[in-house]
Amino acid sequence: MDSRRSDPSRGAAAMPLAVKILVAGGFGVGKTTLVGAVSEIKPLRTEEQLTDRSVGIDDTSGVERKTTTTVAMDFGRITIRDGLVLYLFGTPGQDRFWFMWDELALGALGAVVLADTRRLADSFPSIDYFERRRLPFIVGVNCFDGAIQYDTEEIRAALDLDPRVPIILCDVRRRESGKQVLIALVEHVLSVMAERQRQAGAVIR
Amino acid sequence: MSEWLDDEAGPVVRPYALTRGRTRASREGFDLIAIIATAATSTFAPPNAGPEHVAILDLCVRPLSVAEISAKLKLPLGVVRVLLGDLLDLGLIVVRRPETENRLPNERVLKEVLNGLQAL
Secondary structure, three states: OOHHHHOOOOOHHHOOEEEEEEEEEOOOOOHHHHHHHHOOOOOEEEEEEEEEEEOOOOOOOOOOEEEEEEEEEEEEEEEEEOOEEEEEEEOOOOHHHHHHHHHHHOOOOEEEEEEOHHHHHHHHHHHHHHHHHOOOEEEEEEOOOOOOOOOHHHHHHHHOOOOOOOEEEEOOOOHHHHHHHHHHHHHHHHHHHHHHHHHHHHHHO | OHHHOOHHHOOOOOHHHOOOOOOOOOOOOOOOOOEEEEOOOOOOOOOOOOHHHHHHHHHOOOOEEHHHHHHHHOOOHHHHHHHHHHHHHOOOEEEEOOOOOOOOOOHHHHHHHHHHHHOO
16 A cells, blocks of 8 residues: 555645636637646646437437537646645537536636637627626637737727726737736736725725 | 447446446535545555545545546546545545635635746
């Protein structure tokens, strides 16, 4: 047996607290690239399997088919300090996996919605989701090579985005750029919290 | 062996065979980022433990999140949660839950995350 297992110094006290940030956006927009650029580990993949007992409407044989769908999530990790670990989760691409989003969003610090100016509409479902959940988020516009550049206010108008939600131009392949996106998100979360506390205080008074 | 399995049969061992058909963990929800560590007292696995139970105990000698256990053992999250439930019932693991009760994150933690990211 492994002697490390009986180490008495290890216990709940030595276990880190984990926090998470979500990275959302349309298919192929660079979610896993961003996670990989800033993560201290190669992005890992976790899967959940769903079994649908579906009866095919057009299926005249009347045979009930069980189909298994796999939802995959890529994630990375950044050790903030001893005892505090940040996980970055890429959200599953397909909108029909909202139940996984609910689990991911629970307790999340905030979210980065990645957008590609050539396919801005792909980021609408993510933006709608986080607005409805009141989870603070920022929009990171991934500037691919050759992508037509717009200024952030044009993008804001196209996304019909609240003026307080920051829009950051980034290149998610670059670690420094990915880091700046995460910093901008956490700063935004702090300002949203301060704003909500002010509003709560105003109601009491 | 594969010649008498058709496409409908799926993998030779279905994931939930490992959990004896159970799809729900006993009492703990096991959040994706709950941290799991092998309990200091678990010097050996119980005799009826499966190889996957033992694999988790070996892996979590260093504390790991539920998501990492699932990724490293290549087992679906639901399966990992059932296996963790067994281990927790037997007192072989300890769990540190993330802070999910409050609607807003802890400000002190956020500032630590900000400082940590700036120092990267």
